[in-house]
Amino acid sequence: MDRRFVDCHSHVVPSGDDGAATIDDGLDLCRSAAGHGTAILFATPHVWPYFTLSAEREAEIRAAYEQMRLRSELELRLGFELTPTAPLLQEDPNRYVLGGTDCVLMEVPFSGPPDSLFALAEHVDQAGLRPIIAHPERTEAVLADPSVADQLAARGWALQVNATSLLGRHGPEPQELGWSLLERELGKVVASDGHRMTRPAHLDEAYALAEERLGERALKLFDGTALGLARGSV
Numbered sequence: 001m002d003r004r005f006v007d008c009h010s011h012v013v014p015s016g017d018d019g020a021a022t023i024d025d026g027l028d029l030c031r032s033a034a035g036h037g038t039a040i041l042f043a044t045p046h047v048w049p050y051f052t053l054s055a056e057r058e059a060e061i062r063a064a065y066e067q068m069r070l071r072s073e074l075e076l077r078l079g080f081e082l083t084p085t086a087p088l089l090q091e092d093p094n095r096y097v098l099g100g101t102d103c104v105l106m107e108v109p110f111s112g113p114p115d116s117l118f119a120l121a122e123h124v125d126q127a128g129l130r131p132i133i134a135h136p137e138r139t140e141a142v143l144a145d146p147s148v149a150d151q152l153a154a155r156g157w158a159l160q161v162n163a164t165s166l167l168g169r170h171g172p173e174p175q176e177l178g179w180s181l182l183e184r185e186l187g188k189v190v191a192s193d194g195h196r197m198t199r200p201a202h203l204d205e206a207y208a209l210a211e212e213r214l215g216e217r218a219l220k221l222f223d224g225t226a227l228g229l230a231r232g233s234v
């Protein structure tokens with residue numbers, strides 16, 4: 001099949017978080033993603049406030065990633081998904097880039113105000129890197145005040161909407177907000193945030209819907225354009 005999707009957000013490399021538990025589980029997720037049209041898949045283990053990226057954890061993740069990269073039928077790359085915290089502001093964000101890009105993936109905190117996210121995105125910006133803001137449509141701050149999304153986009157930061165939100169898997173409100181972000185051209189990229197076989201790293205179903213609703217401009221939301229990886233530059 002024609003594989004053209006670039007998925008910048010998934011949890012397919014085992015890392016001790018809530019993503020794939022084993023390398024074999026992760027490879028199943030990669031195989032499934034490839035079968036649903038993904039050409040490049042980024043594994044983005046969580047960096048949580050209480051489960052940070054210690055040197056030991058990083059070494060384990062990188063070793064698991066290397067094993068999987070060699071056995072995966074799609075192009076597997078490594079990055080991380082940062083939950084904003086104050087200690088991250090003291091670190092060099094180059095440590096967390098999505099492999100082969102100048103982008104750093106970070107999530108809007110699911111609850112509470114978005115201040116810590118603005119601080120982290122500014123920190124990444126100042127390092128000459130580009131923030132990608134994961135699933136604003138699923139978060140309390142943006143659902144309560146959608147103008148927060150406008151403020152983030154006005155800073156030039158790419159908003160990433162989850163494919164599952166567009167499909168209604170997180171309920172009607174994130175679904176409606178997700179589509180409105182794409183329709184208003186604030187959302188620049190759609191990713192799977194795939195975690196497990198019951199929540200796989202698939203983009204095809206959301207892409208079919210996006211093509212219906214948005215027409216030709218749907219493709220650039222799915223093909224890595226926002227990361228500088230669109231076909232031709234891969």
Ligand SMILES: [Fe+2]
Nearest residue numbers: 009010081193
């Ligand atoms: Fe995620």
